[in-house]
Amino acid sequence: MQALTILAPTGVDERSHEETAQLQQVQVAIDATPLSVDHPLCLDFLQDLSKRLLSAANAKKHPELVALGFWLRRNNLNALFLLYDTSSETNTPIRKPLGLVVHFTPSNVDTMFIYSWVCALLCGNNNIIRVATAKTDLQDTLLATIDELLNTSTYYDIAIRNCFVSYAKDSQVSAMLSRVADARVIWGGDESVTAIRSLDCKPRCRDICFADRYSATLIALNADHSSTQVDDLARKIRKDTEPYHQQACSSPRVMYFIGSSTLLIDLLERLDHIAHGSDDSITRANNQLVNSQLVKSVDSEAKVFAFDNITAAVVKGVSEQMMDWHGGENVFYIRHIEHVDAIYNDAVTKLQTLSYFGVDKEALLKLSSDSSISGIDRIVPVGQALDFSPDWDGYQLREQLTRSVVLR
Amino acid sequence: MISLMTRPDMENYLTQFESLLQHDVYGLLQEQKEQILCNILDALHKHHEQHCEAYGRIVNDENDSFNMLSDFPYLAVRLFKQLDLRSIDKQDVYRVLQSSGTTSQQPARVYLDKVTSARQSKVLVKILQDSIGKQRLPMLIIDSPSVLKDKAKFSARGAGIQGLSFFGRDHTYALDDNMQPNWPVIDAFHDKYAGQPVLMFGFTYMVWLYFVQQLSSSQRTLHFDKGILLHSGGWKKLEQAKVDNDSFKATLLKTTGISRCFNFYGMAEQVGSVFVECAHGHLHAPVFADVIVRDPFTLACSPNGELGLLQVLSAVPSSYPGHSILTEDLGTLLGVDDCPCGRKGKYFSVQGRLPKTEVRGCSDTHKG
Known part of the structure; x- marks a missing residue:
């Protein structure tokens, strides 16, 4: 068994199936002079990738890839990243790449790695991305598309500076890569983050850590909301929870609901209806049962509504233990509250994204600026919980992954 | 009503x-x-x-x-891995059964008091006697004796063997500590009891991998035409090897002479009330x-x-x-x-x- 396998690009070296050649290729990516921030070649590359993802036959099976394809369109990147006009030299401070960014990516949300990679690539960095060895069809399709594109001669300069690799977790490769990294992007579990951070690195190496987080949605409904509005709301909640079977850390697992029980049940019924037929899995009903029985075992007042497709547990509080039991797959912990203030006690460090509907921004501003609250890094309208932006998990990745040079 | x-x-x-x-x-x-x-x-x-x-x-x-x-x-069933579920006081716990969960998983924990444990044995005896008779037969256990050694972590595998031991005498373990056939021991058991009624017990995949297949590959044949095999546990590992119940039985017959082979379905969370296979291959x-x-x-x-x-x-x-x-x-x-x-x-x-x-x-x- 080889210590390390290059998954993409595979066409840089014709001997690329040999281990020594693979290690050489990694070494080249480590040593090569970085490109510049917002390099036109990288922008072209991402445009081509976007097109291929949107047209690939296989992408239809995977809404995650279609979403990624849309996300990568030039207009969207422009809006998100406020791309620099590289032809002008009047930008101050001058932004420069850090050098080598090593990405340790999550195994279960199998395309998340692409987002942090795109950020680092646009910042001009060379990248080595460790992809989890647990393979999925989604991941294979994405990697194959990237590989194909990197193997074209047009993108040779990107191909030699970027490597998608896989290796066994008990190998020494993480330690080796840590020693040469200028930044490490580490996706959690908490244990994994701690393990990787304990590896030696350069004194100025920057660590960007995405540890265990969960997300919630805050919804206020009243009798004035029309049926169309509630339907639209249900569709947006679905959009935030369907990809990755609700297991992404920014998918809401908790719902804070302000409004009557009738309105709550009505919303849940519509959500259940929309979820019908998609992502049917033979394990879902049983996993939902396990989840709801565990919740009931600690909360005697918990009321569980097992609909055909979703399960909702109305609970009196949300504990870390309960969040640990939550395994995605269309389960919602519902906190039926009177006022936004009820969130304050729940907004622990682990709470990442709060998506909202029917709540005025003033209350959200008050909530987010309260210094006693250690959680909540993103507050976005319902339907945008999964929209990745360079401002993520409390980091501004654009600033984190570049160096700012002052010229006076 | x-x-x-x-x-x-x-x-x-x-x-x-x-x-x-x-x-x-x-x-x-x-x-x-x-x-x-x-x-x-x-x-x-x-x-x-x-x-x-x-x-x-x-x-x-x-x-x-x-x-x-x-x-x-x-x-x-997964709740028994996540929660401590018992209906008795701590001081009345007589034994905690642990399922043989895989390494990364937390094992299930099943709390027994003396009366439940006794009831389990009573029920198991009644059920199995119906299939194998009341006589205590010489018994070959297709496992390693070390499975019973660690009393602190009493595994479901150990519990199964201990529960089944009641049905036999002259208990002999067919495997060594490395899960290899202990040929001298098997040969001695064979010399003593060939042609007589004997009882064998083991977990399905172990009987297949560590016993039947080993007999087959070392071209050994045993003569237990009056023997009975009881086996239990998942078929998952055998399905991967494309072995179904019929080919299991056929190979067993060829290598050991045993034609009375009973699979039974049971679990650590419900020890005692097992479901045994009949001659038509149905679990009852x-x-x-x-x-x-x-x-x-x-x-x-x-x-x-x-x-x-x-x-x-x-x-x-x-x-x-x-x-x-x-x-x-x-x-x-x-x-x-x-x-x-x-x-x-x-x-x-x-x-x-x-x-x-x-x-x-x-x-x-x-x-x-």
Whole structure:
């Protein structure tokens, strides 16, 4: 068994199936002079990738890839990243790449790695991305598309500076890569983050850590909301929870609901209806049962509504233990509250994204600026919980992954 | 309609359980059996509701009147891995059974007191004697003796062997500590008992991998034409090797001469009330237990012939709330009261397990 396998690009070296050649290729990516921030070649590359993802036959099976394809369109990147006009030299401070960014990516949300990679690539960095060895069809399709594109001669300069690799977790490769990294992007579990951070690195190496987080949605409904509005709301909640079977850390697992029980049940019924037929899995009903029985075992007042497709547990509080039991797959912990203030006690460090509907921004501003609250890094309208932006998990990745040079 | 007890208590349960022991193991028609089991399970349900807080909370909002076996609430089997579920005081715990969960997983923990443990043995004896007879036979255990050594962590495998040991004498372990056939020991057992009735017991995949296959590859043949093999445990590893029940039996016959081979289905969470295979290859529910097949997508009861999740019910456990469990095993109900072997009640087959599902978020960079 080889210590390390290059998954993409595979066409840089014709001997690329040999281990020594693979290690050489990694070494080249480590040593090569970085490109510049917002390099036109990288922008072209991402445009081509976007097109291929949107047209690939296989992408239809995977809404995650279609979403990624849309996300990568030039207009969207422009809006998100406020791309620099590289032809002008009047930008101050001058932004420069850090050098080598090593990405340790999550195994279960199998395309998340692409987002942090795109950020680092646009910042001009060379990248080595460790992809989890647990393979999925989604991941294979994405990697194959990237590989194909990197193997074209047009993108040779990107191909030699970027490597998608896989290796066994008990190998020494993480330690080796840590020693040469200028930044490490580490996706959690908490244990994994701690393990990787304990590896030696350069004194100025920057660590960007995405540890265990969960997300919630805050919804206020009243009798004035029309049926169309509630339907639209249900569709947006679905959009935030369907990809990755609700297991992404920014998918809401908790719902804070302000409004009557009738309105709550009505919303849940519509959500259940929309979820019908998609992502049917033979394990879902049983996993939902396990989840709801565990919740009931600690909360005697918990009321569980097992609909055909979703399960909702109305609970009196949300504990870390309960969040640990939550395994995605269309389960919602519902906190039926009177006022936004009820969130304050729940907004622990682990709470990442709060998506909202029917709540005025003033209350959200008050909530987010309260210094006693250690959680909540993103507050976005319902339907945008999964929209990745360079401002993520409390980091501004654009600033984190570049160096700012002052010229006076 | 079944008359339900208004104030069931432990004594009532015990009386009813004793009366169950008077029946033939497979002698009751489903309708009669359901009546008796309903009363017993109702008593058990109320007992656990009062004595196991977590169980009480879980079934809190369930309807409390049960007219049919399928009306009873069931616990998801995975709960025994996540929670400490017991209906007895700490000082009354006599033994904690641990399932042989894989390395990364937390094992299930099943709390037994002396009476439940004794009841398990009594029921197991009654059920198995029906298949293998009352005589204690020389016994070859297809496992390593070290499985019983670590008393602190009493595994389900160890418990299974200990439970089954009752049916044999001159207990001989066929494997060494490295799970290799201990040929001198096997040969000595063969010299002593070839041609005579003997009992063999082991876990299905171990019998196949470490015994039958080893005999076959080293071209050894044993002559236990009057022998009986009892085996239990999942078929998963054998399915990967494309071995089904028929080829298992055929190879067993060729290598050991054994034609009486009984698979049985049981689990650490319901030790005692096992489901044993008949000569027609069907697993049968004894009077102490029953099985319900549920649609994996809706958890509603499935009709005969449809593959679904197996719910198992048992009259045995009073020390922990394991009388009604939804397993993660998939199976099919084949019929009721009409198996050609003559046994009454339900008979079914087991076809595998639910696939493992990952339960984590954007995490575990180092697990892959």
